[in-house]
Amino acid sequence: MGRIVHRAQARPNPKRLLQRRLRLLSQDSVALSERSRAFALTLADGGASYLAGLVGARGLRLLLNTSVAVLVLALPFVVATTSRASTGGGPMVAASAAISVDAGRAQPVARGQIQASRNPLTIAAEGLRPIQQVTIHSGDTLDTMANFYDVSVEAIAFANGITDAHFLGLGRTLMIPPAEGALYTVKDGDTVEALAARFKVDPAVIMSYNRLYFEPEHFAPGQLVFVRGAELPALVEPERPARVIAASPPIAAPARVGRLAWPVGGRITQYFWWGHTGVDVGAPYGTGIGASDDGVVSATGWVPVGGLRVCIQHADNLTTCYYHTAAVYVTVGQQVSRGQIIASIGLTGVTTGPHVHWECKLGREFVNCLGL
Numbered sequence: 001m002g003r004i005v006h007r008a009q010a011r012p013n014p015k016r017l018l019q020r021r022l023r024l025l026s027q028d029s030v031a032l033s034e035r036s037r038a039f040a041l042t043l044a045d046g047g048a049s050y051l052a053g054l055v056g057a058r059g060l061r062l063l064l065n066t067s068v069a070v071l072v073l074a075l076p077f078v079v080a081t082t083s084r085a086s087t088g089g090g091p092m093v094a095a096s097a098a099i100s101v102d103a104g105r106a107q108p109v110a111r112g113q114i115q116a117s118r119n120p121l122t123i124a125a126e127g128l129r130p131i132q133q134v135t136i137h138s139g140d141t142l143d144t145m146a147n148f149y150d151v152s153v154e155a156i157a158f159a160n161g162i163t164d165a166h167f168l169g170l171g172r173t174l175m176i177p178p179a180e181g182a183l184y185t186v187k188d189g190d191t192v193e194a195l196a197a198r199f200k201v202d203p204a205v206i207m208s209y210n211r212l213y214f215e216p217e218h219f220a221p222g223q224l225v226f227v228r229g230a231e232l233p234a235l236v237e238p239e240r241p242a243r244v245i246a247a248s249p250p251i252a253a254p255a256r257v258g259r260l261a262w263p264v265g266g267r268i269t270q271y272f273w274w275g276h277t278g279v280d281v282g283a284p285y286g287t288g289i290g291a292s293d294d295g296v297v298s299a300t301g302w303v304p305v306g307g308l309r310v311c312i313q314h315a316d317n318l319t320t321c322y323y324h325t326a327a328v329y330v331t332v333g334q335q336v337s338r339g340q341i342i343a344s345i346g347l348t349g350v351t352t353g354p355h356v357h358w359e360c361k362l363g364r365e366f367v368n369c370l371g372l
Contacts, residue, residue, distance in 0.1 A: 130178060131175055131176065131177065131178055131183065131224075131226075132175070132176040132178075133173050133174070133176070134173070134174055134176060135171060135172070135174075136170055136173075136174065137170065140168065141168070141326070141346070141347060141348070142157060142162070143347035143348070143351075144285065144347060145176070147347075149176045151176065151177055151180050152180060152232070154232040154233065154234060155180055155181060155182070155183075155232060156176060158182055158183070158232050159175045159176070159177050159182070160174050160175055177226065179226075179228055180228070180229065181199075181226055181228040181229055181230045181232075182199055182226070182227040182230035182232055183224060183225075183226055184199075184224070184225055184226075184227055185222065185223070185224050185225075186219055186220060186221055186223045186224075187221055188221045190219075190221075192206050192207060195225075195227065196227075199227045200230070200231040201227060201229055201231075205227065205228055205229065206225065209226055209227075210225045210226065259372065260293055260320070260360070260369055260372045261291075261293065261338060261339060262292070262358075263281065263289045263290055263291070263322055263356055263358050264281055264283045264287055264288070264289050264290065265283070266281040266282050266283035266287070266355070267283075268280065268281055268282075269281070269282045269353075269355055271368075271370075272366075272368040272370065277359055278321075278323075278357045278358050278359035278360070278366075278369065279358045279359075279368070279369050279370060280355050280357055280358070281355055281356050281358055282353060282354065282355040283345045283354065283355065283356070284345065284354060285326065285345055285346065286326060286344050286345060287345040287354075288341040288343075288345075289322050289325060289341065289342055289343040289344060289345060289356055290338075290339045290340060290341055291312055291320075291336045291338060291339065291340050291342050292312075292320050292358075292369070293312075293318075293338050294314065294315075294335075294337050295312040295313050295315075295320075295336060296312065296313050296333065296335050297310060297311070297312055297313075297331060297332050297333060297335075297336060297342070298311045298312060298313040298319065299311040299321075300328050300330070300331065300332055303323070303349070304349075305349050305350050306321075306323035306348075306349045306350075306357060307323060307324045307325070307346070307348025307349025307351070308324070308326070308327070308328060308343075308346065308348045308349070309322060309323040309324070309325060309328075310322050310325065310328045310330060310342055312336060312342070316362075318360065318361070319360070320358070320360050320369070321357075321358075321359040321360075321361075322342070322343055322356050322358060322359075323356065323357035323359065324345075324346055324347065324349050324351045324354075324355060324356060324357055325343035325344060325346045325348065326343075326344045326345065326347070326348065327343060327344050327346070328342065329342055329343060329344075330342045343356075360372060
């Protein structure tokens, strides 16, 4: 009966104690904030009353307006300073470090800046070849040079003032045009329009290729200009009368040995037919041409289409001729034997490549050399 009974709800609970202390603290904080706000308002009212007493109501209004205006004007400068501070630290250092490490790479130039180069260079546009100068060596012809440099014979001849394509002169230096067209030296009184009319091209062709829009001083007397696609004068083949001397009676043509020998060990590029009077045998330029059988040289010299050629009179009224040669090593009236080198493979006359046009006649009738 006298025992003390302990109830659970009467025991101290730490959680409840903490909640009570926080509630009391928050109430104290609210009361403190209220007192602080009241004090600030009282201070502001007192300060405003004090300033109003010093400068008056109008002076106070002017002071507030001035402060606001200064704050508004200062905002852009504050923002700019902040942005520079935010971007001027780490990234700039990283960029400078990257440039120092990778100095070999080309760095872009900032827009609006002009940087001068110590060594200015003129770079030729892609696809344009320079004007080349070559020296004529033994065996060179306009045909071989035209084939090698991929221009026409007329273009090389016009650029160098050549009128006779067969007498170039060893050691002479020739100018090779950069493309198909006319290399022309400007003379006194020349105009772009007159030059374009002469070569039948548009004036813009001359202006553009020679950069006359930007450098008009290049079209001055003595300057060399190039007219691309110009219509060039044809290279007239000089008349060279063939020396034809019939075999004299004392030098009779020896008897036939047998079937005719091929003049050169090559490949047949065109056979004999009614529209082609001989057999074309292709071979490298300069290869020796042998006589098809024993005989006497009856003719050498130039003909309009066949170029430089040599003919041999054989027995049984047979004549063989060899056209498009580069050189002839025999003379009219000379007796030759079967297989003897009489000329060399060339490109003279009308031809598309080095070969010999091997032609045979029985009397005045053309016959197939492969059948004899």
